[in-house]
Amino acid sequence: MKLKDKVAIITGSTRGIGREIALALAKEGCNIVVTGKTTQPDPKLPGTIYTVAEEIEALGVKALPLQLDVREEAQIQAMAEATQAKFGRIDILINNAGALWWRPLMETPPKRFDLVMDINARASFFCAQAVLPTMIEQKSGYIINMSPPIDMDHVPNRIAYMISKYGMTMLALGLAEEMREHGIGACALWPVTLIESQATINWGLGDRALWRKASIMADAVLEIVTKAPLVYSGQALLDEPLLRGAGVTDFDQYACVPGSEMPDLNAMWEHAKS
Numbered sequence: 001m002k003l004k005d006k007v008a009i010i011t012g013s014t015r016g017i018g019r020e021i022a023l024a025l026a027k028e029g030c031n032i033v034v035t036g037k038t039t040q041p042d043p044k045l046p047g048t049i050y051t052v053a054e055e056i057e058a059l060g061v062k063a064l065p066l067q068l069d070v071r072e073e074a075q076i077q078a079m080a081e082a083t084q085a086k087f088g089r090i091d092i093l094i095n096n097a098g099a100l101w102w103r104p105l106m107e108t109p110p111k112r113f114d115l116v117m118d119i120n121a122r123a124s125f126f127c128a129q130a131v132l133p134t135m136i137e138q139k140s141g142y143i144i145n146m147s148p149p150i151d152m153d154h155v156p157n158r159i160a161y162m163i164s165k166y167g168m169t170m171l172a173l174g175l176a177e178e179m180r181e182h183g184i185g186a187c188a189l190w191p192v193t194l195i196e197s198q199a200t201i202n203w204g205l206g207d208r209a210l211w212r213k214a215s216i217m218a219d220a221v222l223e224i225v226t227k228a229p230l231v232y233s234g235q236a237l238l239d240e241p242l243l244r245g246a247g248v249t250d251f252d253q254y255a256c257v258p259g260s261e262m263p264d265l266n267a268m269w270e271h272a273k274s
Contacts, residue, residue, distance in 0.1 A: 012097030
């Protein structure tokens with residue numbers, strides 16, 4: 001129980017990667033704040049904040065389900081206050097909620113630009129701002145942004161999306177320096193290949209033979225948050241190299257279709273251009 005009595009807020013944790021991270025942290029004794037917009041069952045979307053909270057509490061820890069639209073600062077602040085009121089602490093923030101738009105600039109209307117910026121970069125910024133006073137008072141905490149290392153090869157044909165995602169990475173790197181004196185760590189984390197999620201399904205990004213399970217991202221998060229706060233702080237990490245460095249050798253366990261070849265994201269970026 002490496003995270004016994006710790007408290008983690010995970011944005012976008014009703015399904016996919018967020019839910020998998022929530023369950024993995026809960027198994028290590030962490031209490032979880034489950035956030036998302038889905039409160040009622042939807043035949044098109046698996047999971048609600050309440051069903052995930054039930055799964056978490058079945059593991060013997062506490063859960064706080066909170067409806068949250070990360071575009072609204074008042075709701076973000078209310079989330080931090082509700083967490084503090086219930087648990088008295090905030091140890092981990094995972095900025096996982098995201099919006100996808102893989103289109104060239106000329107095919108990006110203002111509402112799509114605003115959507116990816118608001119949900120990706122802006123929400124991560126203000127979620128961090130909301131939890132940091134508690135972390136600073138505790139002199140401990142960790143913030144992980146689900147965003148990639150900065151690589152300009154990936155920008156063409158998805159300019160708006162990459163502005164928003166690289167903004168999250170810059171936030172993590174900047175926070176690592178600003179918060180070092182307070183004992184608070186911050187980093188970015190990204191997969192080397194596509195993860196099975198509603199985004200990959202809805203956007204038709206290949207099929208299950210090309211995807212990994214969300215559990216690889218959950219294991220990568222566990223590796224980060226169970227180490228001393230500054231071990232990985234200030235880095236933009238990739239899941240597979242991170243886990244290889246931690247001693248993991250069996251990556252077939254993460255394949256949605258065992259034995260299949262996993263293309264890296266470079267290949268998938270190219271596939272998406274067509």
